[in-house]
Amino acid sequence: MKEIFTAMKKVMTKLLAGIATILLSVMTLLVLYQVFTRYVLDSPAAFTEELVRYFLIWTGFIGAAYAFITREHMCLVLVRDNLKPQQRRILMIFLDVLILVFALFVITIGGFKLAVSAQREYSALLGIPRSLVYGMAPVSGLFIIMAQIINIYEDVTGVTIEGGDEK
Secondary structure (H helix, E strand, C coil): CHHHHHHHHHHHHHHHHHHHHHHHHHHHHHHHHHHHHHHCCCCCCCHHHHHHHHHHHHHHHHHHHHHHHHCCCCCCHHHHHCCCHHHHHHHHHHHHHHHHHHHHHHHHHHHHHHHHHCCCCECCCCCCEHHHHHCHHHHHHHHHHHHHHHHHHHHHHCCCCCCCCCC
């Protein structure tokens, strides 16, 4: 089981980091293009603002999934660090299960329903279905679910799964 989770974690970490890198790079180029067309050509490109907004939404969801698989998300350590090891383990299992349930029902299932309901709505400038934008929620939700399954395995067994961007 550890080997499967190690391979999953390695692939997910590289994939999510790659997607976020591409999205951030494209956003940067689009913003630079927007600035160039606005101030140099005096004719701003209208499509860039909408596209950057959508890429920012996608980057946020992908970044959240990346944070969970690498366990680099924000957390308040005040309570956790003052607990005994067994209490800390129970707390981490509880929190990871809570995040798993939230990712399943709210992000994945709710995001899927939102994406399906927005199929007939189109963006103002680009004319693409809004379901493409909202579709990132269930995709990232699936990544978060997989990450949380690995995290719960680590919490229960005490085994640290190596993979991805360890320092």
